[in-house]
Each structure stands twice: as structure tokens, then as C-alpha cells.
Amino acid sequence: MKFNPNGQLVWGSFYGSSGREQMSNLLPIDDETFYLAGLTDSPKDITTPNSHQPNYSYLPDNGDYGQLFLAKFGRNDDLSTSDISTSTLKIYPNPTKDKVYIKGFIHQDSLIEVYNLVGQKVITQKAKSGLTQTIDVQFLPKGTYIIKATDINGKAFQDKLLIN
Structure with a gap:
């Protein structure tokens, strides 16, 4: 989540769905973007729609612990020029x-x-x-x-x- 100086929500996201989720690692990229890796038993929708990379990656099945995943979170409507194209x-x-x-x-x-x-x-x-x-x-x-x-x-x- 990000708030402006007045305390109003600028953007937010969630993580978790109908199954069991477990975050393993968090990698901050900048002030508004990070990657999250972990395990999930949820069949879909483990993050806010349209706020993560279009296909969060399911990696090989890990047996009893569910599927490994990697998801990118960040503000999806940022039109600034602060990124390399x-x-x-x-x-x-x-x-x-x-x-x-x-x-x-x-x-x-x-x-x-x-x-x-x-x-x-x-x-x-x-x-x-x-x-x-x-x-x-x-x-x-x-x-x-x-x-x-x-x-x-x-x-x-x-x-x-x-x-x-």
C-alpha cells in the first residue's frame, strides 16, 4: 500500500486466496515495486487483479506444500518516465x-x-x-x-x- 502525505490511499494490493499461502521471500525493487515468492494451494487469484504481472509464475509442484510462485506487485497505473522503456x-x-x-x-x-x-x-x-x-x-x-x-x-x- 502507498499513502499520500494526507494519509489517503494512493494504491494497494492483497495477497491470499481460497487456499493456503505462504510467503517465502520478498525482493523490493524500488519504492513502489516488489517481487514476492512463496507457496500456494490456491488454484487462482492469489493477488489483486491487474496489480501483478499478468501471469504470476507457477513453478514446479512441491508435493505436499503446493505450487511455488513468483508474483510482481506494484502500482499498475504509473505513467511516470522513471523507468527505462x-x-x-x-x-x-x-x-x-x-x-x-x-x-x-x-x-x-x-x-x-x-x-x-x-x-x-x-x-x-x-x-x-x-x-x-x-x-x-x-x-x-x-x-x-x-x-x-x-x-x-x-x-x-x-x-x-x-x-x-
């Missing part, structure tokens, strides 16, 4: 096993970071000049990660990255 950036291949490429305009000296679902930064790399950035991920264990690019003005882009 997602239409100009492409991350590929995704999933990957050794290298991932970010294609599109990223300012030189922008920071590229990869986080695991515990919120630990596992890769930090400065962008080089050129339209395609290469990130070596072959040493990372299989799993789901968050990749984030932040330019020198604080504009950011983030996406889910699967390593298999």
Missing part, C-alpha cells in the same frame, strides 16, 4: 543456462544486477558501450532470478530470469 529492451534467451543478453539502449555505466529470490545480489556489472550487454550466468544454480538494469539517472528496468 521496456519496449526498447529485450532479455534473451530466457530461460538460459550460460549467458543472457540485454539488447536495446542502455546508457554506458548503467548498473546491471541479478538477484536470487532470497533478495541477495548475485551479479553486479556495469554496462559497456553498445546496444547489447552480455551477462555470464553459467555459475549460478538453476532457478528463478530477477534481473535489473538501472541507469545513472535512476531509471530502472527489471524482469524475471530463469536459469535451467
